[in-house]
Amino acid sequence: MSAQLPSFQRYQLEFTARLRDPASHPAPAGVSAERMAVYDEIVFNNLFESVSACYPVASAVLGKRRWLKLNQAFMREYSAGSPLFRKIPEQFLHFLQHSDSFKNDLPPYIHQLCHYEWIELHVGAMPVNDDRPQLKETLDLKSGIAVFNPTMQLLDYDYAVHKISPRKKPKQTQNTQLLVYRNAQHEVKFVEINAVTYNLITLMQAQGVAGGHALQLLAQQLGHPQPEVIIQFGMMILEDLWAQDIIIGVTT
Numbered sequence: 001m002s003a004q005l006p007s008f009q010r011y012q013l014e015f016t017a018r019l020r021d022p023a024s025h026p027a028p029a030g031v032s033a034e035r036m037a038v039y040d041e042i043v044f045n046n047l048f049e050s051v052s053a054c055y056p057v058a059s060a061v062l063g064k065r066r067w068l069k070l071n072q073a074f075m076r077e078y079s080a081g082s083p084l085f086r087k088i089p090e091q092f093l094h095f096l097q098h099s100d101s102f103k104n105d106l107p108p109y110i111h112q113l114c115h116y117e118w119i120e121l122h123v124g125a126m127p128v129n130d131d132r133p134q135l136k137e138t139l140d141l142k143s144g145i146a147v148f149n150p151t152m153q154l155l156d157y158d159y160a161v162h163k164i165s166p167r168k169k170p171k172q173t174q175n176t177q178l179l180v181y182r183n184a185q186h187e188v189k190f191v192e193i194n195a196v197t198y199n200l201i202t203l204m205q206a207q208g209v210a211g212g213h214a215l216q217l218l219a220q221q222l223g224h225p226q227p228e229v230i231i232q233f234g235m236m237i238l239e240d241l242w243a244q245d246i247i248i249g250v251t252t
Helices: 005-021 035-054 057-061 064-077 087-096 110-125 195-207 213-221 227-243
Strands: 145-148 155-159 175-181 188-193 245-251
Touching: 005 035, 005 057, 035 057, 035 064, 035 087, 035 110, 035 145, 057 064, 057 110, 064 087, 087 110, 110 155, 110 175, 110 188, 145 195, 155 195, 188 195, 195 213, 195 227, 213 227, 227 245
Parallel strands: none
Antiparallel strands: 145 245, 155 175, 175 188
C-alpha cells in the first residue's frame, strides 16, 4: 500500500516510524545517523519532559528505568487525538487506561495516581463560563439551591492517591474521596472529604434541590434514626464549603 504513495509521503511515513520506534525502524534513505539522532533525541525528550513534569510522583514511584520504558511505549504505540502540546499529559493518561503493553508490569494504582496528578493541570487550565445563574444577595444554604464553583471536580478513588510516594506505596485498596477546585485567587486546591460529604454534593448536583431538602434525602438514604442530626451536621459541611469558595452562592 505504501509503495503506491508519492515518494514524499513514503518518506514521511518512514521518518515518523523511525521517530516513534528507533530500535525497530532504520532512518530514511539519505539521512545520516548523526542527523537522525538529533531528531530522535529532540522529539522524544520533548514528549518525555512534558509527561514527566505532570507526573512527578508516578515517575518517582516507578523509578527511572520503568518510567523511561513506559514513555517509550507511549511514543511508539499511542496515536494522539489532539495536536496540542499541552494535551500530551492527558493523552498519556488515556494511553495508561487503554494500553495492554505494561499492565502486568505496573502497580494497580498507577492509573488513579496519574489521574490525581493530572487533575491539577486540568483544573488550573479549565475555562470558566461567564453565563452563570443569578445569585441571591443573601446566603441561605438551607432553603436556597447551592451554586458550586464551576471548576469543582469530585474524585472517587480506590486508593489514597494523595498519600502515595516512593516510600509509601499502597498494599491494599482504600476508598478515598477528594474534591479539587480553583479558588478566587486562581490557586488549585485539593480537599479530602468523607463519603457523606461526597454523597451530599453528588445529590445536590443531581437533584438540583435546596440544601435542607438534600440533607433530608441523604438522611433517608442513610436510614438514620435521627434525621435532624444529619441535617445539623450537613449544614456545617455546607457552610464550610462556602467558606472555602467551593460553594459560591445560592439561587432560589
